[in-house]
Amino acid sequence: MDVLILGIYSFFVWLIFIKLKWLPWNITSQVIVVIIPVVGMAILLLTLNVVAPSSSDVRVYKYTIPIVSQVRGRVIEVPVEEGNRLVKKGDVLFRIDPTPYQLDVNVLEAQLANAQAGQRETEESLKASRAKVAEARSAIAQATSQVSAANATFELARKRVQQYRELVRSGAGSKFDLERAETDLRSQESGLQAARSLQAQARSAEAAAAAGEQQVVQRLGAKVNGEYAQVAQIRAQLENAKWQLAETTTRSPCDCYVVNLQLRPGAFVAGLPLNAVMTLVEADGHVVALYNQNELHQVEPGNEAEFTLKTLPGRVIKAKVDSVIWAQGQGQLQASGSIPQSSYAAMPPGRFAVKFDIAEDDRQLFLAAGAAGDAAIYTTHGHHIHIIRKVILRVGSYVNYLVLKLH
Structure with missing residues (x-):
């Protein structure tokens, strides 16, 4: 552009001073003719560099994305090609043999089914244990009621014995009535002991039922997200195994181009964070x-x-x-214990x-x-x-x- 402007300017100089001779071509005009383009071009370029x-x-x-396999295994397919072929987001980059990971999923699915069945069986045992506890508590209540009734009857018989003894001492009572009252007292005492024995048996049964319930609760363990710990643990292992199975197929995270593709079927990938198997360059x-x-x-x-x-x-x-x-x-200073030093020569x-x-x-x-x-x-x-x-x-x-x- 500068040359074009100078060419146009030279044409007009030739036309005015040489061809048409409208102005004289002397030292003064020659100096002016030289100064004008120099000053004009300098001003033009300086202004242009600003605006x-x-x-x-x-x-x-x-940005480049190094692709690292999340799992280890033998590569069975590499469907992408190196070069200027665009790989869309979600396209398959390579596949690893999924057989061992599928077997892990199958094993954990079976373990989860067994754990769930065992959990249901244990829950039924827990219900039975709680029913036994309720039954034992009902028996305790019934035995307690019987003890109270027998105790009241026993106290009444004992008072009658005391009354008949006082009557016999005073000569107003019959010895036969006293003996019958004493016999009835012994009978009521036996009944009271039997009621207390039943109460003790009921309490023992309650303690045994409560211990059984506690054992069942301990077998079930704590709950995690609504599931018992054992089932939740196996489910988590199953989800991890399914994730690993899905990761045997590595897909593109972006619309990218594949470079440095040296991966081939039959190669073994180790699943290490620093072991990139290919590099993607974003589109x-x-x-x-x-x-x-x-x-x-x-x-x-x-x-x-x-x-x-x-x-x-x-x-x-x-x-x-x-x-x-x-x-x-x-303009950056690194954090350190040293005082920043200025260089001997000023950096541009x-x-x-x-x-x-x-x-x-x-x-x-x-x-x-x-x-x-x-x-x-x-x-x-x-x-x-x-x-x-x-x-x-x-x-x-x-x-x-x-x-x-x-x-």
């Missing part, structure tokens, strides 16, 4: 341009932006400024990154991770000279078609 800053350091970043990347610090004072989120990539010669990609990342490594000021939001029409473009290029941001100032930056950017994009190699 439409450019960057020659555009980078495409993409959507992040485009960042690095700018010098004094170039960004007019840049705001939402400003129009364009960038080109060396991998896409002749293509200008539309975007907007998403954000300016106002932080870089030179670091650049700040500007993140771009790609326009909807260009989001389907394939942006290679690590691709580099140029970018320009068009602020809300100096709209009339933005065209110059756009032309420069487009010319540079077409220059990318040139492969400057000597072999």
Whole structure:
């Protein structure tokens, strides 16, 4: 663009001074003719760098996801291919032989069924034990009532014996009546002892029934989420076994591309956290341009932006400024017990990154991770000279078609 402007300016100089000779071509006019483009171009470029800053350091970043198997086993299928074939979220990446994990599920399902049957049987035993406890308590109540009645009858017989003895001493009573009252007292005492024996037997039966109930309760154990502990434990083991069985099929967590695919059927995966078997690169990347610090004072989120990539010669990609990342490594201090030291030589000021939001029409473009290029941001100032930056950017994009190699 600069060359084009200088060419147009040179044409008018030739037309005015040489061809038409409207003005004299002397030392004064020659100095003026030279100074005007130098000063004008300097002002234009300095203004352009403020209202439409450019960057020659555009980078495409993409997150990578190392895929690690959650379980160990022999690989039986790898249906994906390495390269630019997009893998959708949920697509199968590889499968491990599920046989041992299916057997674990079968065993735990049988154990769970047995535990549930045993739990039902134990619950029935608990009901029977509680019925026995209730029956023993009813017998205790009945025996207690009998003891009370027998005790009352015994006390009455004893009073009659005392009364008959006093009558016999005074000569007013019959000895025969006294003997009959004493016989009746002994009979009532035997009945009282029998009632007390029945009461003791009922209490003993209650204690035995309560002990049996406690044993059944101990066998059942505590409850977890409405289930007894043994059943809950086996159910948890079963759920874990089912999860491991499901993890024998590893699926893609995102829309990604597969790189570094060396996994093949027959290989053995160990299920270790650091043993990645393949790497996924996300389909959507992040485009960042690095700018010098004094170039960004007019840049705001939402400003129009364009960038080109060396991998896409002749293509200008539309975007907007998403954000300016106002932080870089030179502004960070690590937590330590040492006082920060200044270097002997001053480090050059670091650049700040500007993140771009790609326009909807260009989001389907394939942006290679690590691709580099140029970018320009068009602020809300100096709209009339933005065209110059756009032309420069487009010319540079077409220059990318040139492969400057000597072999």
